[in-house]
Amino acid sequence: MTVTPGSAREAVLGRIRDALTLAPKPDTTVDRSYRTSRTLPDKQRLELLTDRLVDYKAQVHPCTADTTAETIAGVLAERRVRTVGVPAGLDRSWLAAFDGGTVQVDSADVPAPRLDALDGVVTASAVACAETGTIFLDGSPDQGRRALSLVPDLHVCVVDLSSVEVGVPEALARLVPERPTTLISGPSATSDIELERVEGVHGPRTLDVVIRTDA
Amino acid sequence: MSSTFLGMPAAPPRAPYGEGNLRGDKKFPEAAHTDLQNAQLRGNLHKATHTIRAKRLAVTGELPDWEELRAAGSAIKTDTMNRLPELLEQLEEKVTAAGGTVHWARDAVEANAIVTRLVEATGSREVIKVKSMATQEIGLNEHLEERGIKAHETDLAELIVQLAHDKPSHILVPAIHRNRDEIRQIFLKGIPGVDPGLDSVPAHLAAAARAYLREKFMTTKVAVSGANFGIAETGTLSVVESEGNGRMCLTLPDTLITVMGIEKVLPRYSDLEVFFQLLPRSSTGERMNPYTSLWTGVTPGDGPQDFHLVLLDNGRTAALADSVGREALNCIRCSACLNVCPVYERAGGHAYGSTYPGPIGAVLTPQLAGMHEAKDDPNSSLPYASSLCGACFDACPVKIDIPSLLVELRHQHTEESGRSAEKLAMKAAGAVMSRPKLYTSAQRTAALGRVVAGRDRKISHLPPPFSGWSGSRDTPAPPKQTFRSWLASAEGAAELRRAAEEGVPDGGPGTSRESADHGPGTHSADSGTDADSGPGSRPDSGSGSDSEEEQR
Structure with missing residues (x-):
């Protein structure tokens, strides 16, 4: 960054230094004695995550690695999905049981209005947090660009139980900060009108979570 | 030239007067007056604040x-x-390295000019906006409008407020003052092509x-957002939301312009593990809000390819220069303090006249914009818009001692206002009290106050300069006779003799403390309430028991 004398940058930084001289800095040490590095057995993590997701009005579908394809096909059939979008890096065997419809593989040059025409989207996920019922997407090839899991009205998200952490600190520690990351806790919602909760405003109005308990 | 070279620190300036939305046109009591009569508003506010309050307590109680x-x-x-200077420089370096462009704005005027220039450079005549306190603070929408650029608010509540040409009244639920029928009318009038049968x-x-x-x-090519957090270590920015409008704005347009107050920076990515727990639970009372976005500069093939970060001062450095007031900068805009505040619950957000209402607004607004910038500055009334009950301090997720900040601002206001009526009155009272004869005659004169009292023996309206006092509370009428004149009377002398003959009962209520509070022997009808408080408890100030006079 080139430094121009009299620039706003220099002025603001100068003001901050002046302020810190005028009002002495209080001593402080950050005590991180809150809970971190927690672990729970598989069964309890699954129960906790499921409880939280259901509380957010998301649909939860437990399955095993073997039954992933038929579980996803079941969800898509139930939601009457004809055209489903997938990121380029998604394991295509997951859609092996989906018949009678079209699978559209996403790429960066597909304009947003065309994503709007999809009935739904299937993606994997990076990490999940059981205590808050949060799924983290990080833009990896099996999750795709952010627009793909945003514009369609249905998001079918596959979560491997091995990627489910107990709390927020444990989940965040598994992320790569520089990747574009989205935290999803249930379908979109608003309480802006008389504080009455309405599920589904701009993001997907339906969130189906497929949890693979042995993956 | 930077003052650093001179070695003489200068007090940083406040946000410029008359720019943006950090000052109302009326003082708080006057502004609150109208909304206090609005039963719909009070009903909505009561429901909203109490509902969120209960949810917040439930989810914060879950975490040991x-x-x-x-x-x-x-x-x-x-x-x-x-460590603000080094952290901001680090943030700038990381954002720039990740393909973003960082701009610095001394104040609202400069920030508005930067955003306008960036929008104009794209050729777009409209922008979509994520709900943002910083852009509201600087009055960005109004400024863009003047330059022929239409800003579309995309948060549902902000859309309601914008379509109604209204102002937000709550940090989190800005249209809480509207009911569903009003919103229907606003949409029928404001949304082109809406179903008339809505x-x-x-x-x-x-x-x-x-x-x-x-x-x-x-279809819109440019988005403007605020930021909840900016991570110095990685250059990552974050927006926390519910509806998905934030994700839309942060993902779909070609250009993204983020306006962030300089105090929003955090040192480390791992610090988010604290704030992603504190913010949603304090704000909406949820374990986690539906959507949170994190992005670092530009990602090829994903999201806006042109990213600008505008770092805003606008009075923040002035707040930082105040050793007490700087704590207000720690605010993470959760609005928990609004929801527990008895004053906010009744007066509503508009009365504060600022983008930042409620307890935190009452300390942050004067810190950013000052409260003695003009004669009768409306902001000078904000530190008094509180009963100092302390509920806000208990609710604050980052433990901002709002009551102490309010008291400090009141102190600053009193110091600044010099020859105020209050100061003169205190001086006069001091002079009278130090001269016994004068004091006695003043007490006699005070009895004349009974003339202006109503039948309920309360004075509801006092002439200026005391009208400020009587505007918000009743004053008990002075008694007919003072304690001293009663004691000097025949009746008083007789009562005293009788008391001396009877003696003081053992362990009875007639202790010296009670005597000092209430005068000997006699009890008026009013004193019944005092008796309830019992010895040792605080006298109820409402019934005049803390005055020397016995009510007769």
């Missing part, structure tokens, strides 16, 4: 380490302010907004 998280949040923020069911109203805004999301 809530207090440790609060302490960590507070310490991280204090540490951030101590009813007032909230889900249907939300669906109407979804359809209207979806077209904007698909």
Whole structure:
């Protein structure tokens, strides 16, 4: 960054230094004695995550690695999905049981209005947090660009139980900060009108979570 | 030239007067007067604040380490302010390295000019906006409008406020002062092509907004957002939201312009583990808000390819220069303090006249914009818009001691206002009290006050300069006779003799403390309430028991 004398940058930084001289800095040490590095057995993590997701009005579908394809096909059939979008890096065997419809593989040059025409989207996920019922997407090839899991009205998200952490600190520690990351806790919602909760405003109005308990 | 070279620190300036939305046109009591009569508003506010309050208590109670998280949040923020210059430079370096462009704005005027220039450079005549306190503070929408650029608010509540040409009244739920029927009318009038058969069911109203805004999301090339957090270590920015309008704005346009107050920076990515627990639970009372976005500069093939970060001062450095007031900069805009405040619950957000209402607004607004910038500055009334009950301090996820900040601002106001009526009155009282004869005659004169009292023996209206006092509370009428004149009378002398003959009962209520409070022997009808408080408890100030006179 080139430094121009009299620039706003220099002025603001100068003001901050002046302020810190005028009002002495209080001593402080950050005590991180809150809970971190927690672990729970598989069964309890699954129960906790499921409880939280259901509380957010998301649909939860437990399955095993073997039954992933038929579980996803079941969800898509139930939601009457004809055209489903997938990121380029998604394991295509997951859609092996989906018949009678079209699978559209996403790429960066597909304009947003065309994503709007999809009935739904299937993606994997990076990490999940059981205590808050949060799924983290990080833009990896099996999750795709952010627009793909945003514009369609249905998001079918596959979560491997091995990627489910107990709390927020444990989940965040598994992320790569520089990747574009989205935290999803249930379908979109608003309480802006008389504080009455309405599920589904701009993001997907339906969130189906497929949890693979042995993956 | 920077003052650093001179070695003489200068007090940083406040946000410029008359720019943006950090000052109302009336003082708080006057502004609150109208809304206090609005039963709809008070009903909505009561429901909203109490509902969120209960949810917040339930989800914060779930976490056994809530207090440790609060302490960590507070310490991280204090540490951030101590290291602000280096952290901002680091943030700038990381954002730039990740393909973004960083701009610095001394104040609202400069920030508005930067955003306008950036929008104009894209050739777009409209922008979509994520709900943002910083852009509201600087009055960005109004400024863009003047330059012929239409800003579309995409948060449902902000859309309601914008279509109604209204102002937000709550940090989190800005349209809480509107009911569903009003919102239906606003949509019928304001949304082009809306179904004329639209009813007032909230889900249907939300669906109407979804359809209207979806077209904007698909076609608008430029978005403007605020930021909840900016990470110095990685250059990562974050927006926390519920509806998905934030994700739309941060993802679909070609250009993204983010306006962030300089105090929003955090040192480390891992600090988010604290704030992602504190913020949603304090704000909406949820374990986690539906959507949070994190992005670092530009990612090829994903999201806006042109990213600008505008770092805003606008009085923040002035707040930082105040050793007490700087704590207000630690605020993470959760609005928990609004929801527990008895004053906010009744007066509503508009009375504060600022983008930042409620307890935190009452300390942050004067810190950013000053409160003695003009004669009768409306902001000078904000530190008094509180009963100092302390509920806000208990609710604050980063432990901002709002009551102490309010008291400090009141002190500053009293110091600044020099020859105020209050100061003169105190001086006069001091002079009278130090001369016994004068005091006695003043007490006799005070009895004349009974003339202006109503039948309920309360004085509701006093002439200026005391009208400020009587405007918000009743004053008990002075008694007919003072204690001293009663004691000097024949009746008083007789009572005293009788008391001396009877003696003081053992352990009875006639202790010296009670005598001092109430005078000997006689009890008026009023004193019944005092007796309830019992010896040793605080006398009820409402019935005049803390005055020397016995009510007769």
